[in-house]
Amino acid sequence: MEAVVLICLVIGLLFNSLGIIGILRFPDVYTRLHASTKATTFGSIFVSLSVIVYAAARFAGDGDRPMLSLALHVLVAMFVLAFTNAAGAHAIARAAHRSGTLPSPSVRDDLNEEAGS
Amino acid sequence: MKRFVSTLVPVMALYMWLTAGSGDVFGLWAASELVLGAVLSVITAWLTALHVGSAGVTLPVNPLRWILFALYLIGPFLLEMAKANLDVAYRVITGRINPGIVRVNSGMKTAGSTTALANSITLTPGTLTVGVDEETNDLFIHKINLTEEEAARSAWDSRDLFGFNLPAMIRRFSE
Amino acid sequence: MTGAWTIALVVLAVLILLALVRLLRGPSVPDRVVALDAVNTLVVASMIILAVVKKQVIFVDVAIVYALLSFVGLLFIAKYLGREM
Numbered sequence: 001m002e003a004v005v006l007i008c009l010v011i012g013l014l015f016n017s018l019g020i021i022g023i024l025r026f027p028d029v030y031t032r033l034h035a036s037t038k039a040t041t042f043g044s045i046f047v048s049l050s051v052i053v054y055a056a057a058r059f060a061g062d063g064d065r066p067m068l069s070l071a072l073h074v075l076v077a078m079f080v081l082a083f084t085n086a087a088g089a090h091a092i093a094r095a096a097h098r099s100g101t102l103p104s105p106s107v108r109d110d111l112n113e114e115a116g117s
Numbered sequence: 118m119k120r121f122v123s124t125l126v127p128v129m130a131l132y133m134w135l136t137a138g139s140g141d142v143f144g145l146w147a148a149s150e151l152v153l154g155a156v157l158s159v160i161t162a163w164l165t166a167l168h169v170g171s172a173g174v175t176l177p178v179n180p181l182r183w184i185l186f187a188l189y190l191i192g193p194f195l196l197e198m199a200k201a202n203l204d205v206a207y208r209v210i211t212g213r214i215n216p217g218i219v220r221v222n223s224g225m226k227t228a229g230s231t232t233a234l235a236n237s238i239t240l241t242p243g244t245l246t247v248g249v250d251e252e253t254n255d256l257f258i259h260k261i262n263l264t265e266e267e268a269a270r271s272a273w274d275s276r277d278l279f280g281f282n283l284p285a286m287i288r289r290f291s292e
Numbered sequence: 293m294t295g296a297w298t299i300a301l302v303v304l305a306v307l308i309l310l311a312l313v314r315l316l317r318g319p320s321v322p323d324r325v326v327a328l329d330a331v332n333t334l335v336v337a338s339m340i341i342l343a344v345v346k347k348q349v350i351f352v353d354v355a356i357v358y359a360l361l362s363f364v365g366l367l368f369i370a371k372y373l374g375r376e377m
Contacts, residue, residue, distance in 0.1 A: 006296060013303050015202055016334065020307045022209040023314050023330055029322045030259045031216055032314075034245055035205055036330040041240060042202045044337040047300070051344050054293070066349060069138040073352040074340055076135065080356050081336055084363035086236035088329055091370035093247040093259065096322035098374035103216055103259065110220040111248050111257040135353075 001057045005050045012046030015039045029096045030103045037089040041082055048078040125162035132158060185290040193281040194237060200280065201242040208261060217263045218247055221256045221273040224284060230291035231256070234275060237283055244278055297345045304338045325369055332362040 022035020055071040058064050097111060132154035133146065140147025208214055225231040231254045235246040238258060248257040258278065260267070275284045308331055315327035336355045343351035371377045 002293065005293075009296060009300055012337070013300060015206070016304070016307055016337070018202075018206050018209050019330060020310045020334075022205065023311060023327060025209060025212065026214070028216075029320065029326060030245060030247070031214055031261060032323065032326050034243070034259075034261050035209060036326050036333075037239060037245070038198075038201050038205050039209075040330050040333045042198060044333050047337045048340055051340055054344065065138040066347065069349050070343060070352065072134055072137055073349055073356070074343075076131070077336065077340060077352055077356045077359065080359045081333065082240070083236065084359055085329070085333060086239040087232075088363055088366045088370075089239050090235060090246045091367050092322060092325050092329065093245060095325075095370035095373035096320075097247055098376075099322065101320050101322050103218065105215075106217050109218045111218050 001053070005054045005057075008046050008050035008053060012043045012048075012050060014043070015046065016043030019043060028104050029101055030093060033089050033093055037085055041085045044081055045078055048074050048081070052078075121162050121166040124165045125158055128161050129154060129158040182290045185286075189283075189286050189290065193283060193286065194240075197237075197241040197279060197281065197283065201240065204242045213262070215262050215264075215268075216259060217268060218257055218259050219263075219267075219270075219273050220250075221258050221275055221278070223254050223256050223275045225254050225275075225288070225292070227292055230287055233287045233291050234284060237287065238275075238278060241279060241283070294345060297341050301338060301341055301345070304334050304341070308334050308338075321373060325366070325373070329362075329366060332359070332366075 016039065019035050019039030022039060023032050026032045026035055051074050052071045055067040055074070059067040059071065103109065133151075136147070136150040136154065137145045139145070139150050142148050142151060223231055223234055225234055231249065235249065235256060238244050238246050238256065243261045245259040245261075246256055247259050249255070250257075256275070258273075276282060311327050311330045311334065315324050315331065318324055336359050339351050339355035339358065343349060343355070368377075
């Protein structure tokens with residue numbers, strides 16, 4: 001059990017770090033959003049999973065009621081995180097495009113042609 | 118009435134989910150929590166039915182759809198998401214990108230299913246939703262790596278963006 | 293096990309500081325918003341771990357509300373940036 005918790009935790013922290021490095025390294029807003037949305041969401045989901053496994057195992061082990069409650073609450077937090085991050089990224093991308101921050105480098109921009117015509 | 122029920126049931130379920138382990142009624146709940154949860158759910162559902170939902174977006178009532186949604190999340194969606202993250206990891210480390218925005222025909226009919234598809238696209242490999250054409254439900258997708266053939270292609274369908282046929286599955290639980 | 297959680301918390305704190313570098317350097321406003329969004333996600337993750345360390349479920353409740361409120365705040369910033377209000 002402890003090994004599963006540790007593996008999930010390490011995977012989570014690894015992807016969180018990759019997301020942050022991506023934010024620092026990528027050249028424009030849209031590519032940075034790719035890194036921050038996908039990697040930090042996935043990383044945080046794995047951190048949550050490690051907590052869920054730990055709490056569920058503690059509940060199964062000694063019938064610890066607060067641990068059951070903890071696992072259920074973290075599951076809700078996980079779904080909230082996944083949904084708000086995806087929708088939030090969409091909102092930022094749309095706002096960036098409307099405010100005139102165009103993707104660069106870019107080989108093609110269908111949305112901009114739309115606005116221009 | 119449909120709007121009332123489609124809010125009442127999920128809200129009550131969420132309340133019971135969050136208070137599980139508080140007492141001994143049905144094994145897990147305190148009686149006071151159940152009563153309070155029922156009262157709050159009715160108030161919430163009533164206010165929601167009165168003021169929200171004029172855009173025609175309601176949560177599905179049919180429990181089969183919720184089950185399909187859960188299966189979709191833990192099955193194909195999670196796999197695509199894992200793939201997406203390996204892809205991002207590869208691009209963060211090598212810095213090899215060739216981005217561009219393309220117009221994609223989503224094939225969705227309702228606002229709810231377009232939302233589900235847009236969120237799925239954002240969390241799956243190499244793609245990010247930037248905008249939506251509200252009349253045709255077409256999506257504008259930022260792809261992090263366009264190959265030469267992809268940069269020239271004019272007709273995009275949402276099926277092309279995934280390894281699995283996610284749009285068909287989304288249609289099954291949300292339309 | 294407490295040691296592992298504590299190390300994870302320290303790593304998350306370092307990541308938040310790194311994200312703050314992007315927040316301060318910009319260059320454009322959307323860049324800063326992206327960094328802020330990442331910081332919010334990491335704060336939620338830290339709160340979840342803190343709940344295990346302190347054995348207090350209330351931390352997770354706060355994390356859920358924090359995630360939802362930061363989402364609403366983000367939508368307002370996005371509306372403002374897109375010149376829709």
